[in-house]
Amino acid sequence: MSNQLTATPPPRKAWRVPSYWPFVIPALIVVAGIIVFPWLFTIWMSMHEWKVGAPTTFVGLANYIRLPTDPRFVEAVGHTITYTLLSVILPVIFGTFAAVIFHQKFPFRGFLRGLFIMPMMATPVAVALVWTMMFHPQLGVLNYILSLFGLPAELWVFHPGSVIPSLVMVETWQWTPLVMLIVLGGLSAIPSEPYESARIDGANAWQMFRYITLPLITPFIFVASMIRMIDAVKSFDIIFAITQGGPGSASETINLYLYSVAFVYYDIGYGSAIAVVFFVLIVVLAAIMLYMRQRLHWNQTGGAA
Amino acid sequence: MFKNTLSRRTLLQGTMAAGAMSAGGLGLAPLPALADPQWKKYAGTKLEVLLAKGPRGDNFQKNIKEFTDLTGIVVESEQVPEQQQRQKAVIELASGKPSFDVIHLSYHVQKRQFEKGGWLADLSGFMKDPNLTASDLTESDFSAAGLKYAKDDKGRLLSLPWSVDYFILYYNKEMFEKKNIAVPKTFEEMAAAAEKLTDPAAGTFGFVGRGLRNANMTLWTNFFLNYGGEFLDAKGEILTDGPEAVEATKLYQKLLTKYAPPGVSGFNWMESMASFSQGRSAMWLDGVGWAPPLEDPTASRIVGKVGYAVVPAGPKGQYSATYGDGIGIAAASKNKEAAFLLCQWAVSKKQGARLLQAGGGVPFRNSILNDQEVRSGVKLPKEWVQSVIDSAKISKLGLPVVVPVAEFRDLVGAGVTATLSGGDPAAELKTAHEQFRPILERSEKS
Numbered sequence: 001m002s003n004q005l006t007a008t009p010p011p012r013k014a015w016r017v018p019s020y021w022p023f024v025i026p027a028l029i030v031v032a033g034i035i036v037f038p039w040l041f042t043i044w045m046s047m048h049e050w051k052v053g054a055p056t057t058f059v060g061l062a063n064y065i066r067l068p069t070d071p072r073f074v075e076a077v078g079h080t081i082t083y084t085l086l087s088v089i090l091p092v093i094f095g096t097f098a099a100v101i102f103h104q105k106f107p108f109r110g111f112l113r114g115l116f117i118m119p120m121m122a123t124p125v126a127v128a129l130v131w132t133m134m135f136h137p138q139l140g141v142l143n144y145i146l147s148l149f150g151l152p153a154e155l156w157v158f159h160p161g162s163v164i165p166s167l168v169m170v171e172t173w174q175w176t177p178l179v180m181l182i183v184l185g186g187l188s189a190i191p192s193e194p195y196e197s198a199r200i201d202g203a204n205a206w207q208m209f210r211y212i213t214l215p216l217i218t219p220f221i222f223v224a225s226m227i228r229m230i231d232a233v234k235s236f237d238i239i240f241a242i243t244q245g246g247p248g249s250a251s252e253t254i255n256l257y258l259y260s261v262a263f264v265y266y267d268i269g270y271g272s273a274i275a276v277v278f279f280v281l282i283v284v285l286a287a288i289m290l291y292m293r294q295r296l297h298w299n300q301t302g303g304a305a
Numbered sequence: 306m307f308k309n310t311l312s313r314r315t316l317l318q319g320t321m322a323a324g325a326m327s328a329g330g331l332g333l334a335p336l337p338a339l340a341d342p343q344w345k346k347y348a349g350t351k352l353e354v355l356l357a358k359g360p361r362g363d364n365f366q367k368n369i370k371e372f373t374d375l376t377g378i379v380v381e382s383e384q385v386p387e388q389q390q391r392q393k394a395v396i397e398l399a400s401g402k403p404s405f406d407v408i409h410l411s412y413h414v415q416k417r418q419f420e421k422g423g424w425l426a427d428l429s430g431f432m433k434d435p436n437l438t439a440s441d442l443t444e445s446d447f448s449a450a451g452l453k454y455a456k457d458d459k460g461r462l463l464s465l466p467w468s469v470d471y472f473i474l475y476y477n478k479e480m481f482e483k484k485n486i487a488v489p490k491t492f493e494e495m496a497a498a499a500e501k502l503t504d505p506a507a508g509t510f511g512f513v514g515r516g517l518r519n520a521n522m523t524l525w526t527n528f529f530l531n532y533g534g535e536f537l538d539a540k541g542e543i544l545t546d547g548p549e550a551v552e553a554t555k556l557y558q559k560l561l562t563k564y565a566p567p568g569v570s571g572f573n574w575m576e577s578m579a580s581f582s583q584g585r586s587a588m589w590l591d592g593v594g595w596a597p598p599l600e601d602p603t604a605s606r607i608v609g610k611v612g613y614a615v616v617p618a619g620p621k622g623q624y625s626a627t628y629g630d631g632i633g634i635a636a637a638s639k640n641k642e643a644a645f646l647l648c649q650w651a652v653s654k655k656q657g658a659r660l661l662q663a664g665g666g667v668p669f670r671n672s673i674l675n676d677q678e679v680r681s682g683v684k685l686p687k688e689w690v691q692s693v694i695d696s697a698k699i700s701k702l703g704l705p706v707v708v709p710v711a712e713f714r715d716l717v718g719a720g721v722t723a724t725l726s727g728g729d730p731a732a733e734l735k736t737a738h739e740q741f742r743p744i745l746e747r748s749e750k751s
Binding site: 051052053054070071072136137138153155156157158159160161243244245246247248249260263264265266 | 392395396398399418421422424508516517518566567568569570571580585709711712715716719720722723725726736740748
């Protein structure tokens with residue numbers, strides 16, 4: 001619009017309300033009401049000492065200043081990052097591997113694909129309850145399996161050192177199929193010619209995967225990683241249902257801590273401050289991934305040119 | 306938190322017994338006709354009640370028709386799982402327009418919070434009014450712990466104590482007999498017995514109890530109190546990092562790491578009960594309300610083999626950590642008198658007897674506990690009743706009476722749980738203490 005104005009200023013037309021506005025306004029109202037307003041209200045609450053049942057007072061940034069001195073919050077950030085990293089990397093590796101396998105032609109492929117994506121369809125809380133039973137150190141099936149191989153029994157989610165990897169295992173089990181589906185879509189879009197010429201040139205299977213398949217499906221892997229990352233960072237149901245952040249606070253992520261602060265301790269102001277910081281963290285993580293994706297894309301085109 | 310399971314069968318048995326007894330003993334009169342309040346005065350009033358899910362709520366809803374018949378007051382009640390019920394109550398009360406008139410509250414979690422919010426109506430005046438209060442309902446009939454819970458620091462009665470929860474020692478008689486061990490009377494004997502009864506190769510352990518953060522505090526405080534601990538000093542400062550707490554935590558750590566099933570750091574009452582009721586653990590310290598499922602053949606393998614005793618003595622005393630719930634009236638309610646009649650009915654002798662006989666809770670009223678007729682109607686073993694009566698004599702509040710109880714349980718509980726994976730008791734308690742103190746200061750200053 002500014003270009004138009006500077007290029008040829010319209011001689012006598014005064015500015016009029018564009019005719020599309022009536023159509024935009026309902027959407028604007030909805031967005032303002034359910035996205036912008038709650039967001040601003042959260043920021044406003046985060047600047048108050050706001051406890052249910054007590055009068056509220058404006059405290060400025062005190063709630064934010066309290067965050068870095070709160071060891072539980074600092075620990076929670078660490079747990080969130082570890083948990084997120086692991087539960088992005090593992091499903092992406094396994095999911096890509098599974099996609100490559102399910103891309104081959106073999107009997108009952110459709111049926112087996114359907115079977116493979118079943119975990120994704122299950123309710124997280126139900127999944128969590130079943131895994132809780134499997135993790136049981138005395139009666140659980142996981143330790144039974146270990147004993148078959150002569151391995152010592154593990155404490156799984158009942159030890160601070162192994163709780164996050166164990167939870168990631170559940171997360172991986174449930175969300176690998178999602179990565180597989182996305183990557184599978186990418187695989188089916190690859191033309192067969194590059195493979196034919198590679199075969200003529202004498203490339204082996206690994207070389208074909210490394211130099212043809214992988215570069216071509218990278219954009220899909222990125223999309224999958226992004227979705228996984230956003231999901232993993234906000235993961236709540238599985239952790240809450242299995243450990244409630246325990247043992248102690250060894251698996252307490254920001255999300256779980258936020259829940260406790262706001263809905264168990266009724267400290268709405270401080271809870272809002274955590275929510276705001278948490279939101280910023282998600283945006284930053286997503287921005288980093290987008291940036292990485294763009295750089296990689298640039299490399300690709302640069303390499304091709 | 307404690308008693309969420311109760312088999313319908315035992316409940317029915319208990320209630321039938323209670324019904325038979327009262328029909329035989331008192332004729333058709335619904336309540337003793339000593340000096341009755343004017344039950345009918347508020348006929349036609351409609352009351353809303355928010356209950357926590359559990360045996361108290363069940364017992365209330367099951368018999369509520371009797372109250373309506375007696376008074377003509379219509380009661381709408383709702384049972385909500387405990388955690389959600391607490392959230393709902395706090396949010397609605399804070400809004401100033403609660404949807405309920407009568408509220409079921411957990412003293413050990415909510416007492417201070419409700420008092421600070423000024424959310425409950427003062428019942429002291431109603432108690433003195435013979436038109437509203439039956440003559441057998443007197444303050445002195447409630448146990449000391451109950452009154453301590455129900456009254457605020459100005460001595461106003463803000464709720465009626467409904468049901469008390471003592472911690473007791475459950476033990477497996479068969480396992481004790483096999484090793485020829487006497488029931489422990491002190492913590493020292495308990496640790497020694499636990500050691501002898503532990504045989505990891507056979508998958509049996511000497512002791513089981515809550516290890517899960519937050520939940521574990523209700524167990525830990527039994528140790529803390531019996532090592533001479535006090536939660537708050539005269540200035541209201543929290544004292545849970547002192548030498549008593551360290552000694553208590555050392556015992557807790559020893560019992561739960563050396564003599565308890567693996568994974569105990571994730572155990573709440575449910576997992577502990579599973580281990581105990583499957584005959585895998587020889588001793589269990591927990592709330593008094595678990596006897597019905599332990600004596601239920603469809604849920605337990607140790608029916609008839611369960612022994613009940615009071616919490617063993619520590620070096621500085623013998624207390625049973627006590628928790629409890631009450632029933633109160635929202636300060637914003639417009640039907641306080643009718644609501645008071647309802648609260649009174651809920652803690653009445655008849656309702657209390659039913660609760661006790663079903664094992665669903667222990668009334669705070671001495672006149673119920675000491676009534677031989679009521680006692681003889683209890684379907685659970687006599688030892689259980691005895692442990693309840695003995696615990697009443699050594700009862701002491703099991704959690705500090707402060708607003709941020711949940712934070713206290715989470716923070717100190719996390720420290721105590723950390724000792725189960727090798728943390729040093731003194732260091733963990735100090736860390737927890739330093740985290741909790743500013744929270745307590747912040748909550749008390751406002």
